[in-house]
Amino acid sequence: NAGVMQNPRHLVRRRGQEARLRCSPMKGHSHVYWYRQLPEEGLKFMVYLQKENIIDESGMPKERFSAEFPKEGPSILRIQQVVRGDSAAYFCASSPYRELLFFGSGTQLSVL
């Protein structure tokens, strides 16, 4: 029973490029969350999705960031025109119900 799968593990982008982060939830989980973690900080909520629906995006920056969880395929967190401040570890979590989150190993985004 595979856990939450995130790829890539490491992503390097130059300023102005786009970053696409992928997340496949655990089998049977229909709730997906994205969190961002800066060094020596806790995780900050970004967005909560169910299949084809964004339920709560209160933690997402208003510009350049978007997320989707299509009917088929992984959830995607997309960051357009990346800036140095976007450098962070991005974690995806899935859940069989709201509170019980299981996290992936994360994508470390580095913006040069």
Next chain:
Amino acid sequence: GQQLNQSPQSMFIQEGEDVSMNCTSSSIFNTWLWYKQDPGEGPVLLIALYKAGELTSNGRLTAQFGITRKDSFLNISASIPSDVGIYFCAGQLTNSGYALNFGKGTSLLVTP
């Protein structure tokens, strides 16, 4: 989101010692979760608490949901070297929707 106050920030102990860490919030939570994170990995769920006053154990770990619903503690008994890592508390506010709010973590170092 609501910031949780987690203490201590770091602990340096000898193998076999017991460890205690706690989290406080100015707001009431209806769910408390404790996670452990190893370097370069995502957080792993240790214990979930759903009711005020609830005391739950998972092996050498014991956690309690504070009676005021504004705090929680985690105890680790007879620590071993593999307990090394960062421990995060996370809570869900009653009326916040779906976001988990994380503390900044307690870094635990265990010497043999």
